[in-house]
Amino acid sequence: MINIVISDIPKYLKKEVLLKGWVFNVRSSGSVFFLQFRDGSGRLQAIVSKKEVPAQIWEACEKLTGESSVELSGTVKEEPRSPYGYEMAVKSLKIIHIADSYPISKKEHGTEFLMDNRHLWLRSPRQIAILKVRDEVIWQMRKFFKDKGFILTDSPILTPTSCEGTTTLFKTDYFDTQAYLAQTGQLYIEATAAALGRVYDFGPTFRAEKSKTRRHLTEFWMLDAEAAFVEFEENLNIQEELVSYVVQNVLIEKKDELELLERDTAILKKVKPPFHRMKYSEAVTKLQKAGYEISENDDLGGDEETALSKDLDKPVFITHYPSKIKSFYMKPDPENPNLVLNNDMIAPEGYGELVGGSQRIDDLATLEKKLKEFKLPRKDFEWYLDLRRYGSFPHSGFGIGLERTVGWICGVKHVRETIPFPRLINRLNP
Amino acid sequence: MINIVISDIPKYLKKEVLLKGWVFNVRSSGSVFFLQFRDGSGRLQAIVSKKEVPAQIWEACEKLTGESSVELSGTVKEEPRSPYGYEMAVKSLKIIHIADSYPISKKEHGTEFLMDNRHLWLRSPRQIAILKVRDEVIWQMRKFFKDKGFILTDSPILTPTSCEGTTTLFKTDYFDTQAYLAQTGQLYIEATAAALGRVYDFGPTFRAEKSKTRRHLTEFWMLDAEAAFVEFEENLNIQEELVSYVVQNVLIEKKDELELLERDTAILKKVKPPFHRMKYSEAVTKLQKAGYEISENDDLGGDEETALSKDLDKPVFITHYPSKIKSFYMKPDPENPNLVLNNDMIAPEGYGELVGGSQRIDDLATLEKKLKEFKLPRKDFEWYLDLRRYGSFPHSGFGIGLERTVGWICGVKHVRETIPFPRLINRLNP
Numbered sequence: 120m121i122n123i124v125i126s127d128i129p130k131y132l133k134k135e136v137l138l139k140g141w142v143f144n145v146r147s148s149g150s151v152f153f154l155q156f157r158d159g160s161g162r163l164q165a166i167v168s169k170k171e172v173p174a175q176i177w178e179a180c181e182k183l184t185g186e187s188s189v190e191l192s193g194t195v196k197e198e199p200r201s202p203y204g205y206e207m208a209v210k211s212l213k214i215i216h217i218a219d220s221y222p223i224s225k226k227e228h229g230t231e232f233l234m235d236n237r238h239l240w241l242r243s244p245r246q247i248a249i250l251k252v253r254d255e256v257i258w259q260m261r262k263f264f265k266d267k268g269f270i271l272t273d274s275p276i277l278t279p280t281s282c283e284g285t286t287t288l289f290k291t292d293y294f295d296t297q298a299y300l301a302q303t304g305q306l307y308i309e310a311t312a313a314a315l316g317r318v319y320d321f322g323p324t325f326r327a328e329k330s331k332t333r334r335h336l337t338e339f340w341m342l343d344a345e346a347a348f349v350e351f352e353e354n355l356n357i358q359e360e361l362v363s364y365v366v367q368n369v370l371i372e373k374k375d376e377l378e379l380l381e382r383d384t385a386i387l388k389k390v391k392p393p394f395h396r397m398k399y400s401e402a403v404t405k406l407q408k409a410g411y412e413i414s415e416n417d418d419l420g421g422d423e424e425t426a427l428s429k430d431l432d433k434p435v436f437i438t439h440y441p442s443k444i445k446s447f448y449m450k451p452d453p454e455n456p457n458l459v460l461n462n463d464m465i466a467p468e469g470y471g472e473l474v475g476g477s478q479r480i481d482d483l484a485t486l487e488k489k490l491k492e493f494k495l496p497r498k499d500f501e502w503y504l505d506l507r508r509y510g511s512f513p514h515s516g517f518g519i520g521l522e523r524t525v526g527w528i529c530g531v532k533h534v535r536e537t538i539p540f541p542r543l544i545n546r547l548n549p
Numbered sequence: 550m551i552n553i554v555i556s557d558i559p560k561y562l563k564k565e566v567l568l569k570g571w572v573f574n575v576r577s578s579g580s581v582f583f584l585q586f587r588d589g590s591g592r593l594q595a596i597v598s599k600k601e602v603p604a605q606i607w608e609a610c611e612k613l614t615g616e617s618s619v620e621l622s623g624t625v626k627e628e629p630r631s632p633y634g635y636e637m638a639v640k641s642l643k644i645i646h647i648a649d650s651y652p653i654s655k656k657e658h659g660t661e662f663l664m665d666n667r668h669l670w671l672r673s674p675r676q677i678a679i680l681k682v683r684d685e686v687i688w689q690m691r692k693f694f695k696d697k698g699f700i701l702t703d704s705p706i707l708t709p710t711s712c713e714g715t716t717t718l719f720k721t722d723y724f725d726t727q728a729y730l731a732q733t734g735q736l737y738i739e740a741t742a743a744a745l746g747r748v749y750d751f752g753p754t755f756r757a758e759k760s761k762t763r764r765h766l767t768e769f770w771m772l773d774a775e776a777a778f779v780e781f782e783e784n785l786n787i788q789e790e791l792v793s794y795v796v797q798n799v800l801i802e803k804k805d806e807l808e809l810l811e812r813d814t815a816i817l818k819k820v821k822p823p824f825h826r827m828k829y830s831e832a833v834t835k836l837q838k839a840g841y842e843i844s845e846n847d848d849l850g851g852d853e854e855t856a857l858s859k860d861l862d863k864p865v866f867i868t869h870y871p872s873k874i875k876s877f878y879m880k881p882d883p884e885n886p887n888l889v890l891n892n893d894m895i896a897p898e899g900y901g902e903l904v905g906g907s908q909r910i911d912d913l914a915t916l917e918k919k920l921k922e923f924k925l926p927r928k929d930f931e932w933y934l935d936l937r938r939y940g941s942f943p944h945s946g947f948g949i950g951l952e953r954t955v956g957w958i959c960g961v962k963h964v965r966e967t968i969p970f971p972r973l974i975n976r977l978n979p
Contacts, residue, residue, distance in 0.1 A: 124746065126698065139778040141743070141940045159746020159777060160698060188940040216911075216941040238740035238932045239939060247744055254701045261691065268556065268590060271684045275970040276706070276730075276753050277719075277768050279977045289707075291721040291730065293767075294757075298977055300706075300721065300730075310668035310979075311969055314677055316554065316570070316589020322753060323706050329724075337723075338707050347589060348569040481646075502668045502979035509669060510571045510618040511646040539741055540705040547709045547728055549740075549932035 120192055125161030128195050128205050135210070137192045143242070145183045152180040156191065156207075162244070163205040164198070165191050167212065176212050186242070188215040237540060238549045248376035249536055253525045255373050257321075259365045260342055260519075264319050267357075269344060272311035274304020274320040280499040287328045289337075300325035303518055304343050306448070306503050309479060312345040312514055313506055319344040331544055333533040334421060334471045336522060338542040345516035351450075351460040351478045354515035355436055358464055358474050359392040361519070362434060366390040369528055382530040386432060386468065394464070395435035402427055402437050418444045424465050424472055431467040438462045447493040449477040451485070462517075470527035476517025483507040550622055555591030558625050558635050565640070567622045573672070575613045582610040586621065586637075592674070593635040594628070595621050597642065606642050616672070618645040667970060668979050678806035679966055683955045685803050687751075689795045690772055690949075694749050697787075699774060702741035704734020704750040710929040717758045719767075730755035733948055734773045736878070736933050739909060742775040742944055743936055749774040761974055763963040764851060764901045766952060768972040775946035781880075781890040781908045784945035785866055788894055788904050789822040791949070792864060796820040799958055812960040816862060816898065824894070825865035832857055832867050848874045854895050854902055861897040868892045877923040879907040881915070892947075900957035906947025913937040 122137040123130075140158030142165075147153070152167040167180050183189070190213040198206035223239055233240045240246055264271070277291070277298040289300040304320040311318045321342040328335060346357065366387050370377065377384055397405075406413050406423055413423060419437065428435055439458045442451060449459035461477035480486045486507055490497050497504075525537040535541040540549065552567040553560075570588030572595075577583070582597040597610050613619070620643040628636035653669055663670045670676055694701070707721070707728040718729040734750040741748045751772040758765060776787065796817050800807065807814055827835075836843045836853055843853060849867065858865055869888045872881060879889035891907035910916045916937055920927050927934075955967040965971040970979065 124698065139942075140746070141942075159700075159742070159744060186940040188942045215943075218939040221939055236932075236935075238737075238935060241741055241744040250702055250741070250745060251700060257701055258691070258695060261688070265688060268554065270589075270681060271687055272680055272969045273753070273770065275768060275972055277755070277972050277977060289721045289723070289728075291719045293719070293977055294759075294974055296977065298719075307668075307970055311671055311680070312589070313571070314589060314671040315680060323703070325707070327724075338705060340703065502666075505666075505668060509648040509651055510616040512569075512571075512618045513645075539702045540737055542705055542707050544724055547707060547723055547726065 125156075125158050125163055125205065127160075128163070131195055133194060133196055135192060135194050137190060138207070139190050139215070140188070141242070142183050142187050142189055143185055145180070145185065147180075152177075152183075154180070154183070154189075154191075154209075156189075157242075159247075161205075162203045163195070163207055164201050164203060165193070165207040165209050167209045172209065172211075176209070179212050179214050182214065182217055184218050184220065186218040186221045188218075189213060190215060234535065234541070234546060235548070241539065244379060246536065248373075248379045249525065249529050249531060250539065251376050252369060252373050252380075252529050253521070253537060255369050256365055256525050256528065257340075257521065259368045259372075260361070260521075261321070262368075263361050263364045264317075264344065267317065269317040269319050269346075270311075270315045272308055272315065272318045272320060273322055274301060274307040274343070276301050276323070276325075280496065287326050289325050289327045302326055303341065305345065305516060305518065308343055308345040308516070309503070309506055309514065312347045312516075313510065313512065316348075317344075317346045329544055332421060333535075334523060336534055336538065336541055336543060339534070339538065340521035341518050342521065343516060343518045345514060347512050347514045349515045350513050351515060354476055354478060354517065355394075355396070355438075355462060356392070358436075358462070358476060358517055358519075359394045359434070362394075362464070362473065362524075363391045365524070366528060377529070380529050380531070382528075387528065389432045390434070394433050395431060397427075397435055397437055399437055399440045399458070416441050416443055419463070421471055424463075425469040428465040428467050428471075429469040434464050434466050434473065436462045436464050445477070447489040447495060448479050448486070450480045460515075464517075466523070466527045468527070471523060472520075473523050473527065474517050474519045476515065478513065478515040481507060481511045481513050483511065555588050555593055555635065557590075558593070561625055563624060563626055565622060565624050567620060568637070569620050569645070570618070571672075572613050572617050572619055573615055575610070575615065577610075582607075582613075584610070584613070584619075584621075584639075586619075587672075589677075591635075592633040593625070593637055594631050594633060595623070595637040595639050597639045602639065602641075606639070609642050609644050612644065612647055614648050614650065616648040616651045618648070619643060620645060664965065664971070664976060665978070671969065674809060676966065678809045679955065679959050679961060680969065681806050682799060682803050682810075682959050683951070683967060685799050686795055686951065686955050686958065687770075689798045689802075690791070690951075691751070692798075693791050693794045694747075694774065697747065699747040699749050699776075700741075700745045702738055702745065702748045702750060703752055704731065704737040704773070706731050706753070706755075710926065717756050719755050719757045732756055733771065735775065735946060735948065738773055738775040738946065739933070739936055739944065742777045742946075743940065743942065746778075747774075747776045759974055762851060763965075764953060766964055766968065766971055766973060769964070769968065770951035771948050772951065773946060773948045775944060777942050777944050779945045780943055781945060784906055784908060784947065785824075785826070785868075785892060786822070788866075788892070788906060788947055788949075789824045789864070792824075792894070792903065792954075793821050795954070796958060807959070810959050810961070812958070817958065819862045820864070820897075824863050825861060827857075827865055827867055829867055829870045829888070846871050846873055849893070851901055854893075855899040858895040858897050858901075859899040864894050864896050864903065866892045866894055875907070877919040877925060878909050878916070880910045890945075894947075896953070896957045898957070901953060902950075903953050903957065904947050904949045906945065908943065908945040911937060911941045911943050913941065
């Protein structure tokens with residue numbers, strides 16, 4: 120008999136197969152056991168009929184507890200009445216392990232309890248669906264860049280200095296010196312862009328920020344992309360193409376998971392270029408009219424981002440921020456050098472900032488001046504200045520946060536559910 | 550005129566196109582400039598003929614230095630005599646930036662000099678080829694797992710404790726407590742395997758080891774895979790399938806790069822299942838006969854690995870190590886409980902250990918006993934013990950080191966060339 124997984128069932132309909140997995144719910148009518156069974160690839164209902172199986176199989180069923188692991192064999196068929204679509208008529212059942220009384224039940228649990236039991240909470244249908252969407256989002260992002268000729272050049276996590284001050288960085292002893300955990304790989308991929316033209320990195324990044332919001336993790340995944348000879352406008356185009364590509368493909372590939380998550384997919388279907396575009400100054404005017412206390416030179420916080428985007432059907436680019444409140448490496452707007460050629464991309468429906476991007480300064484003197492203005496230690500940036508000494512080139516790039524993207528696509532309000540083992544200011548376990 | 554990249558040229562033969570990139574070598578015959586040009590996607594020779602171009606184009610050529618960035622337009626054609634296969638007859642040339650005198654020349658440079666200038670060294674043809682192979686290896690690994698139904702579940706870097714002592718871990722303050730940078734995500738993906746069946750993670754890992762060898766980085770990428778209901782033998786099969794799949798596909802997709810690296814690909818073509826298999830005890834006997842001072846219960850070092858594998862045509866699995874010298878979570882061999890159901894996979898040609906794998910202990914009491922034997926703090930492992938309390942399941946997995954795999958496939962002797970910005974005991978810059 121062939122050992123398969125549930126997702127392979129369509130190829131084995133009406134055949135006898137062997138499945139290995141977990142019984143997540145057991146119900147009995149007295150003459151029939153209904154076992155809700157999952158194996159990671161999917162779920163089905165297994166029917167054990169007292170009169171059809173040997174006595175010891177029936178007795179085994181009587182011992183089963185939720186989350187016990189078992190081997191089942193029997194015939195599989197489609198069952199439109201089942202929420203899982205398939206059913207097995209069990210001929211044989213072997214217990215692998217009888218689970219202790221499982222701590223997570225169908226009743227409501229508090230967040231801290233679920234987070235303490237994250238290693239078990241991950242087995243719930245909702246968490247499984249989110250993890251599968253996450254996997255697909257990552258795959259589609261990588262596929263997009265591969266198809267566009269971008270080469271993956273991973274950036275280091277251990278870095279000797281920071282690009283924007285060290286107050287929000289984790290620090291570690293590094294043999295006889297110190298190292299910081301990187302918040303972005305951007306500066307590094309500007310160097311690989313000079314070698315390979317179009318590049319990206321994709322890895323964990325770290326922020327020791329004391330923010331306790333639904334949008335912040337201390338450890339989160341970020342994809343940075345950088346493209347040589349790409350300027351501000353084309354950079355926006357790449358960003359909206361990427362996000363549309365990911366959303367549209369996830370809608371196709373993870374239809375069942377989004378349905379389980381009860382995500383309104385009609386609104387996601389509208390996520391296609393062009394996205395909305397708004398200058399920072401317009402955004403400020405709009406916010407002021409709506410009663411927000413914001414003035415020019417204030418950065419946009421989470422509330423402001425939500426206000427700007429909550430009624431939109433697709434993401435909005437906010438562009439041309441004041442240079443003072445943005446990073447040192449952003450290219451000044453030739454039409455107004457107090458502004459920079461940058462953008463944030465805010466998700467619709469109040470999911471916050473997904474992407475930050477900009478054209479980078481390619482002129483050596485301008486960059487040297489900026490390092491001074493930002494009081495950054497020049498010697499740490501000599502290598503970065505080299506990129507402007509040896510064949511400098513116009514280039515632009517952006518960073519997209521994985522967990523916020525997954526949260527938005529899944530319709531999940533708190534990013535803690537969008538990563539297998541979330542790290543928060545008060546959470547390092549399990 | 551259309552702006553393309555060199556790798557697109559086959560679609561534009563005999564057409565006039567615009568290219569943007571860098572001139573990495575300039576030579577003149579007096580009436581013709583031969584510009585060696587690269588744009589990240591490829592290389593070509595651009596020919597500027599004095600009598601065919603306006604005077605200011607010719608004068609621009611006279612200013613060009615190595616690594617200057619330029620825009621070129623002209624007709625592209627195949628040129629079998631050129632090492633790059635293509636040539637452009639230049640009609641127009643625009644200087645973007647004249648490079649300062651470039652520090653890396655064709656002469657031999659010392660390793661420290663090259664490492665100090667890693668951000669520029671990356672532009673050399675050899676480094677570009679290695680980075681492209683690395684990108685392809687990563688893609689093929691991920692594709693293999695996707696096709697096999699494994700779900701990516703990334704593990705945390707910031708962890709509260711270590712699975713094998715803290716002496717080789719980087720430590721950081723984590724708000725009011727401490728965290729360690731993970732050396733492996735294995736324990737975490739054992740939890741996600743219970744949710745999703747077949748899983749993997751793939752990210753940077755850290756080892757604060759004072760090893761100064763050609764096989765050690767302090768920060769390197771590792772892929773951990775874990776599969777529910779997979780036992781020892783099947784785990785070996787998955788490993789050899791993975792490695793064969795990656796090697797064979799990289800041979801096809803990165804033929805030109807391997808040629809540039811002068812890699813002997815004949816030997817790589819032989820990398821197909823089944824790999825060699827040897828028990829640890831046989832390996833020790835073999836090494837003793839060859840004059841190595843090794844006794845039972847010694848782990849194999851780099852020299853021993855090299856001795857066992859240097860004459861092989863494909864990788865070898867060394868299996869069934871003494872439990873004392875291996876990790877606490879490895880399942881004892883039922884035929885000899887002093888041994889464990891584990892394996893290392895050693896690359897041929899002396900490239901060292903690529904993979905370490907094992908079946909994991911699935912019995913709660915055995916695991917509790919092992920934690921004691923290894924003097925590990927039980928409270929930090931309660932969550933891990935939970936996986937044996939609630940539907941325990943036979944499972945196996947392995948970790949494969951990315952940089953060593955890339956080094957082997959490329960035929961590169963030192964891992965420092967296999968990652969964009971290597972981190973070594975004495976190297977944190979640039």
